[in-house]
Amino acid sequence: MLLCFTCIFAGFSPALAVVPPELNCALPAEDGIHRSSDGVVDLKWTDQRALTYQLEQQTNGGDFELRYEGPDQSSVRTGLSQGDHVFRVRSIDSEGQASAWTDIRIQVEYMEPARVRLLLITGGIVVLATISVIIFGHLNHRKEESA
Incomplete structure (x- = not known):
């Protein structure tokens, strides 16, 4: 020490x-x-x-x-x-x-670019299908109300 x-x-x-x-x-x-x-x-x-x-x-x-x-x-x-x-x-x-x-x-x-593109395309299709169903449902609802 x-x-x-x-x-x-x-x-x-x-x-x-x-x-x-x-x-x-x-x-x-x-x-x-x-x-x-x-x-x-x-x-x-x-x-x-x-x-x-x-x-x-x-x-x-x-x-x-x-x-x-x-x-x-x-x-x-x-x-x-x-x-x-x-x-x-x-x-x-x-x-x-x-x-x-x-x-x-x-x-x-x-993630591989091909997989990313596939997921983006799939997501885009789902979004477009959802919007189409909403618009189609709204138009059918309006037809039923006017009839």
């Missing part, structure tokens, strides 16, 4: 390894890959000793880009394009030492 107090008083601090934060995602995972069907991911990380966190994102094998830097321990990313995304986070302690990166892989897969 005296040694640590002396080191701190003299301006030295014992070297402590900065532990990488634990990175979590609520999306279901299969083979270590989390899957999103709507392009939204909610990331959370924990490290009680860090002052600052850096979150970076890589899309489809490109370069990592800084998406967040600050004290918050979560980030919601929306509007992700279809494909593979890697998010990584690291913590930075009060002395400016950065931990190793902790990463997580997200695969975004939207």
